Amino acid sequence: EESPRLYTREEVRSHSSPETGIWVTLGSEVFDVTEFVDLHPGGPSKLMLAAGGPLEPFWALYAVHNQSHVREILAQYKIGELSPDDKAASILKTSDPYADDPIRHPALKVNSQRPFNAEPPPELLTENYITPNPIFFTRNHLPVPNLDPDTYRLHVVGPPGGQSLCLSLDDLYQFPKHEITVTLQCAGNRRSEMTRFKEVRGLEWSAGAISTARWAGARLCDVLAQAGHQLSETEAHVCFEGLDSDPTGTAYGASIPLARAMDPEAEVLLAYEMNGQPLPRDHGFPVRVVVPGVVGARHVKWLGKVSVEPEESYSHWQRRDYKGFSPSVDWDTVDFDSAPSIQELPVQSAITQPKDGETIESGEVTVKGYAWSGGGRAVVRVDVSLDGGLTWQVAELDGEEQRARKAWAWRLWQLQAPVPAGKKELNIVCKAVDDSYNVQPDTVAPIWNLRGVLSNAWHRVHVHVAP
Ligand code: HEM
Ligand code: MTE
Numbered sequence: 001e002e003s004p005r006l007y008t009r010e011e012v013r014s015h016s017s018p019e020t021g022i023w024v025t026l027g028s029e030v031f032d033v034t035e036f037v038d039l040h041p042g043g044p045s046k047l048m049l050a051a052g053g054p055l056e057p058f059w060a061l062y063a064v065h066n067q068s069h070v071r072e073i074l075a076q077y078k079i080g081e082l083s084p085d086d087k088a089a090s091i092l093k094t095s096d097p098y099a100d101d102p103i104r105h106p107a108l109k110v111n112s113q114r115p116f117n118a119e120p121p122p123e124l125l126t127e128n129y130i131t132p133n134p135i136f137f138t139r140n141h142l143p144v145p146n147l148d149p150d151t152y153r154l155h156v157v158g159p160p161g162g163q164s165l166c167l168s169l170d171d172l173y174q175f176p177k178h179e180i181t182v183t184l185q186c187a188g189n190r191r192s193e194m195t196r197f198k199e200v201r202g203l204e205w206s207a208g209a210i211s212t213a214r215w216a217g218a219r220l221c222d223v224l225a226q227a228g229h230q231l232s233e234t235e236a237h238v239c240f241e242g243l244d245s246d247p248t249g250t251a252y253g254a255s256i257p258l259a260r261a262m263d264p265e266a267e268v269l270l271a272y273e274m275n276g277q278p279l280p281r282d283h284g285f286p287v288r289v290v291v292p293g294v295v296g297a298r299h300v301k302w303l304g305k306v307s308v309e310p311e312e313s314y315s316h317w318q319r320r321d322y323k324g325f326s327p328s329v330d331w332d333t334v335d336f337d338s339a340p341s342i343q344e345l346p347v348q349s350a351i352t353q354p355k356d357g358e359t360i361e362s363g364e365v366t367v368k369g370y371a372w373s374g375g376g377r378a379v380v381r382v383d384v385s386l387d388g389g390l391t392w393q394v395a396e397l398d399g400e401e402q403r404a405r406k407a408w409a410w411r412l413w414q415l416q417a418p419v420p421a422g423k424k425e426l427n428i429v430c431k432a433v434d435d436s437y438n439v440q441p442d443t444v445a446p447i448w449n450l451r452g453v454l455s456n457a458w459h460r461v462h463v464h465v466a467p
Contacts, residue, residue, distance in 0.1 A: 005080030012082070016052030023079075026055045031077040045123050045355075049107050057105050061124075061132055097143045097247070102281040105134040111203045115140040116282065119208030122352040126370050126412050129399040130181070131211035133275055138282045139186050139209065141252055141317070142244040145302050149278075149286045154270070157307035159235070162228025169286055172272060175218035175226075180267050181400065181409040183372050185210040186296040187322050187342050190350065190459070191452035197444040200452030201331070207350035207459065210370065212409050215290045217271035220306075221262050229308055231262050239313040240289050240300035253315030254298045256291055256343065258308060265406065267292050270303065292408035293375045295342045297322045312341060327448045334450060342453065345374030347440055349382055349413075349432035350459040359464040360419070365426070367395070368414045369459070373434035378407035381433045384415045388427035389442065389458065393417055395430070404435070419465055428461045 007023075007030050015023035021034040033047070040047040042062070050058045059065040098114040108118035119125075120135040131137075149169055156165040165171075189209035194200050220238070229235075238261040242252035260266045269290040272279060279285040284301030291298045297317055312318050323339040349371035354360050365386070371379040379402065382395040395413040402411065419426065431440045441447050444457045 006083040007080055008083050013052040022048070022051045024050050024053065024055050025082060026059075026074065028082045029078055030080045030082060031074055032079045033074070033077045036073070036077060043123075049121060049123065053106050057134065058107060061107075061134070100146050101144045104138070104282070107135050108138070109206070109208065111205060115142055116144070117203050117205075119205060120211065122206070122208065122355060125208050125211075126352045126368055129212065129409075129412055130275060131213060133213070133277060133280050133283070136211040136213060136274075136280075136283060137184075137186070137209050139188075139296060140244070140282065142242075142246055144281050145243045146281070147243060147286060147302060152286050154287060154303060155305045156223055156227045157305070158227040159229055159232075159308065165223070165227050167223070169272065172218050172223075172270060172287065175222045177216055178219050178267065178269060179214060179216040179273075180269070180290075180292065181212060181214050182290055182292045183210060183212040183408065183410040184290075184296045184299060185345055185348065185372065187345070187453040188451075188455075189348070190455035193457065194444055194448055194452040194455045197448055200448075200450055202452045207352070209296075210348075210372065210410070213274045214276065215269055215271040216273035216276075217269040217287070217290070219264065220268040220270055220289070221264050223270060223306070224261060224308070229258075229262070231258065232308075234310055235308045237309050237312050239305075239307050239309050239315075240298075240303060241305040241315075242300050243302040243304040250316075251304065252300065252302075252317060253313045254300050254318050255309070255313035255315075255341075256294065256298050260291070260294075260343075267406070267408070270306075292406070293344055293377075295322065295345050295374070298343065321451065322453065323451070324454050325449045325451070327446065330450055343374075346454060346456050347371075347373040347377070347379070347432050347434040347438045348456045349379075349430050349440065351428060351430050351461045354428070354461060354463050356461045357463070359466050360426070362419050362465050362467075364416060365419050365428075365463075366414060366416050367428055367430070368412070369395075369430055370410045370412055371397075371430075371432035372410035373407070373432070373438065376403075376406045376408060377434040377436055377438070378402040378404060379411045379432050380435050380437075382411075382413045383431050383433070384417075385429040386417060386420065386426045388460075389429050407435075423465050424467075425465060426463050428463065429458045431458045 110118045119137045154167040158164040186209035192204045237255045239255040245251045271290045288301040351369040353368040383392040395415040397411045399412045
């Protein structure tokens with residue numbers, strides 16, 4: 001019997017396009033699945049996400065592959081094995097502050113490696129109402145701290161005459177456990193569309209800086225009450241500090257109004273679970289803040305300290321970032337003190353299928369996407385146009401029903417519609433309406449801002465129709 005052909009990971013990686021052929025690995029086996037891509041029951045675009053690398057992280061998301069007939073199909077395409085030397089490769093650079101960051105899911109589209117910023121690809125983003133933890137978008141400003149759950153303590157500063165708390169994880173578990181589904185969106189979601197209009201300063205997010213999870217933890221109002229805090233006229237903000245810090249020792253920080261923090265109906269959480277699991281390291285292990293309806297920047301991860309203050313957090317990210325400005329303001333004229341910090345976000349929606357530039361079949365088209373609004377405002381409607389906004393059809397809303405004033409999570413939506421006869425291309429557009437009848441602006445121009453935040457113009461996708 002012949003010994004199997006051996007390949008390095010590098011060789012496998014270089015086979016990730018139709019021109020080179022599509023290779024994947026499972027365990028130590030290497031497969032050339034070029035011929036299978038178009039036959040894949042889950043569609044070619046999903047299979048392509050694994051092109052040039054291991055199948056395991058993807059198959060872990062889709063248990064449908066744990067069947068012998070799937071293994072048999074794959075076996076037909078085996079071309080060899082990974083070379084054993086290849087496993088002894090990685091050299092740790094200890095001087096790298098990011099060397100201890102966790103391992104990430106390969107499906108994530110990485111916008112920056114250090115600090116780590118990444119979004120799920122549109123093919124996966126709206127596949128599930130609840131985003132699986134491994135592909136939940138990640139927005140880090142600093143290296144991920146490696147915290148020991150046994151020695152972890154949360155410091156809650158008490159009011160004058162009250163008591164400060166120093167809570168272990170076990171102490172936090174003693175508070176009533178509250179669980180809610182919340183969509184988190186970064187202020188920079190869809191920034192790349194603003195950049196295309198005119199340059200902005202910031203990471204190039206597509207439409208994936210948004211994800212949804214079931215979060216569980218103690219309610220912030222219960223913890224603040226235990227420390228003796230009450231609604232007060234002089235102390236108006238709750239400040240949070242993360243345990244991630246830059247080389248000067250400055251920690252990530254942010255704040256929210258005290259009134260929101262103290263309102264049981266606002267359901268602000270000190271979360272220790274995400275989709276039934278302890279928080280993954282990238283998402284704040286062991287404890288993060290979850291502020292339903294509010295911009296991601298206030299959901300402080302790796303939470304170390306909570307205090308009630310007369311002023312907003314003095315953190316850079318509260319005062320010198322995450323604010324909106326007129327299109328006329330540039331980096332020479334910007335006055336960050338003149339604008340309020342972003343808290344509740346405006347109504348948002350985007351198309352995840354089909355993808356921009358794709359060629360679709362004539363006959364019928366399925367358009368899919370998400371819609372969400374800040375402040376607990378429910379999505380009441382999503383309108384879709386196939387002709388750039390001249391005529392509109394109402395999409396079907398999927399996913400969980402939303403509670404009035406507490407619509408913390410997105411709606412997924414879809415529209416199935418005939419492709420108008422004779423069309424060679426379609427300009428697909430979506431826009432959502434929330435229950436305050438807020439709508440999205442039709443173009444980027446009137447909402448462009450130098451930092452590229454709050455990008456919520458009609459989402460547009462241009463596709464070709466196969467002849
Ligand atoms: C379904 C094979 C890669 C996502 C299936 C099925 C097969 C298959 C045979 C149908 C299973 C059944 O219904 O009994 C393969 C092979 C792959 C591969 C051989 C690699 C060479 C992937 C990847 C992803 C993926 C990388 C995701 C990123 C899916 C999904 C379905 C599916 C979502 C379900 C489709 C549906 O029922 O709607 N795959 N797959 N597959 N696959 Fe894959
Ligand atoms: N908390 C800490 N401690 N450090 C951070 O860098 N990033 C914030 C927020 N909380 C951040 C943080 C920003 S800008 C966003 S959008 C969300 O976390 C992202 O949360 P996620 O990575 O779990 O998606």
